[in-house]
Amino acid sequence: MKARLVQNGQFTIVEDVAETLIPPENGFYWIDASAEDLELLQSLFHLHDLAVEDCLSEEEQRPKIELYDSHYFIVINSIRFDDEEIFLRGLNMFLGKHFIITVTRQRINEIRTLKPILWDEEVNSPDRFLYHLVDLVVDNYINVGDRIENKIEKLEEDILMHTKKSHLNEIIGLRSEILWLKKMLGPQKDLVGTLHKKELRLINNQLQKYFGDIYENAVKIAETFDTYRDLMGNLREAYQSSLSNRANEIMRVFTALTTIFMPLTFITGIYGMNFDYLPGINFPGAEYIVIGGMILVGLSMFYLFRKKDWL
Template identity: 30%
Template sequence: MARKPFHFFRSAAPPDPTPPAEEEDNYLEDYFFDEPGAMPGTLSIEADAPPPTIILIDYQPDQATRRILETPEECGPYLSSPSVSWIDVQGIGDEDVMRRLGQVFHLHPIVLEDIVNVPQRPKVEDHDDYMVLITRMVTPKENEHGFYTEQVSFVLGQHFLLTVQEEPERDCFDMVRQRIRTSRGIIRRYGPDYLAYALLDAIIDGFYPVLEDYGERIEELEDAVVTRPSRAILEEVHQVRRELLALRRAIWPQRDAINAMIRDPSPLLSEEVRIYLRDCYDHAIQVLDMVETYRELAASLMDVYLSSVGNKMNEIMKILTIISTIFIPLTFIVGIYGMNFDPDTSPWNMPELEWYWGYPACWAVMLTVAGSLFFFFWRKGWFKSTTSLDPLETER
C-alpha cells in the first residue's frame, strides 16, 4: 500500500464548530438507559448530534500518514496492516454510518450500543479480538467557569485503535497527534496499546486544568461568604458543588477501569504498557483526591455561609440593642416629665416643673446618661464589627 508523508487538511464540509446560542449545562445528567422492553442493540441518537467524521492516522517508526475517510468500509484494510492505525470518529449523529462502522470492526451490537447511546458509565470490557474502554473527557471552558464533558470510547485491537468522540469541536488529544506527527518520544515505536495509554493519559491529565479553576473559585468563595454573604454567593456555592459531583461521577469509575486494565491479563496489552498504565492510575487517584477535597471544602462553605449570616444578624441585633439601651433611660425621664402633676397641690408633685433652668437641666441629665452608656459600651468593645475580617489579622 502506497504511503504519503504526514499532512493535515480539512474535509470538504467540516462540521460547524460554533456551539448553539443557548446551550444548557446539565452536570448531573443520568447515564443512558433503554426504554423498558427495548430490543438489545437499539441505537438511540439525539437529533442534534453532529454527523461523524472519520479521521485515519496510520504510522510506523519511520513515517506517518493522516487522511479523512469518506466511508467506514475504507477502514477495513487497516485493521490487519503491520502499521498502527488510529481511526478517530468525531461525532455519532448518523445511525447508518455507525452501524456500518460496527460491521467493519466486527463489534457486538451491545458494544455498539454502549458507544452510540451516550452517556455510559466509564468501564472496560475484554472481548475475544478487541478491548472496549468507555471514558469521560472534560475540557475547560475558554472564557467562563465550568467545563465541557463528553464520552470517548476506545476499541483496541491487535493493530488498530478505534476512538469515537461524542463531540467534534474539542478534545485533549492535540499533544498526542503532535507527538505522532513529529515522531517525538517513543509513541511511534510501540503498538496501539501504547497509543491507547497515551490518549487515556491525556484524558486524565485534562482534569487538572479544570480542577485548578475550581481551586481558585473556592478560594474566592471562601472570602465572599465571610465578607459579603448573599443569595448570589449561596447559589454559586451550590453550582460548584453540583459541578464537582459531576467530576466525581466521571473520574471514580474511570479509575476502576484503569485498575482493571492493569490487574486483568490481556493479550492486547503488553507488560511494558501496563507499567505506564500504573502511572495513569496514579494520576486518576490524584484527580479523585483533589475532587473529594474540593467537595469537602465546598460543603464546608455552606456552614461558613450560615455562620456569616448568623454573625451578621447578631451584629444587627447588637446595634439595635445598644440603641434601645441608650434610649430606655431617656424615655423613662421623658415619660416622667410628661405626666400631668400639679406642683401647687403638693411640694412633692414634681417641683422641678417650676425651676427656671429645669428644661436645660433635663437635657443635661439625658445627655449625660446617654454619653455615659455610649462610653461604657465603647470600652466593652461592643461597637467593633464581628462580620468582617481585618486584613492584617488574616495575614497573621
C-alpha cells in the same frame, strides 16, 4: 469521519476508509468518527453490537473496558469546568491490533492536544496512542481539581468576609456537581487499573507498566474529590455559622441602642406628664438643660459601650 495513517507520529490522510482494513507495513490507522459513521465502521471492522449500541445511546455511559475477540471497547469521560458547572463528555474507543477508532458526540479538547504529542513521541502503535490519550484525560481532571479547589477557597473567603444568601446556592450547586462527578471517578479509576494490571493481548506488556503512573493519578484524583466533598460540608457549616454571628452582631447593636435610649425615654416620660408642677419647669432655659443632659447621658453610655467593646 477522518481516517489517518500514523507512522512514527506523522499523519497521512486516507481517502478510502476501506483501505484501513489491511494492516500497514509500518504504523497504524486512526479513525476519528462520529456516531453517524458507526454503521459503516461496524460492517467493515465487525464491531460488537453491544459496543455500537453504547456509542449510539443518549444515556451517559460509565467508564469501562469490554474485551472482544478482535478489538477492545473502551469508554472514558473527558472533563470540562466553566466555573459554574462541570461537564463530562464521553470518549468511546475501539482498539484493534492495527487500528484505533475514536467516537465522540462533542469536540474533545484532549484529542486536539494529542496530535503534537504523537509527533514528539513518534507514536507508531495504537496502544501507545491509547496510553497518551488516557494520560491527557486523567491529567485534565487534575487541572479541573485545582480550579475547583481555588473556587472553594475563594468562596470560603467571601463567606467569612461578606456572607450573602447567594452563597448558599453556590455551595449547594458545587457540592452536587462534586458528588455527581464522584460517581464517575470510581469506575474511571477501575478502568485505568485494568489497563495497568490485567494481561491484555492488544496492549504491550512494557507499556502496561506506564499505565501505572496514570493509575496513581486516578487514585489521587478520587481521593482529592473526597476531600472536596468534605470541604463543601465544612463550607456550609461556615455559612450557617457566619449567618448566626451576623444575626448576633445585629442584635447586639440593637440591644445597645435600646439601652442607650432607655434613660432618655425615662427623662422625656417624666417631663411629658400632665402635672401642674415639675421641678425646674419654670426655670429659664430648662428645656436646653434637659436636652443637653439627655445628649450627655447618651454619649456617655455610647463611650462606655465602645470601651467595653460591646459596640
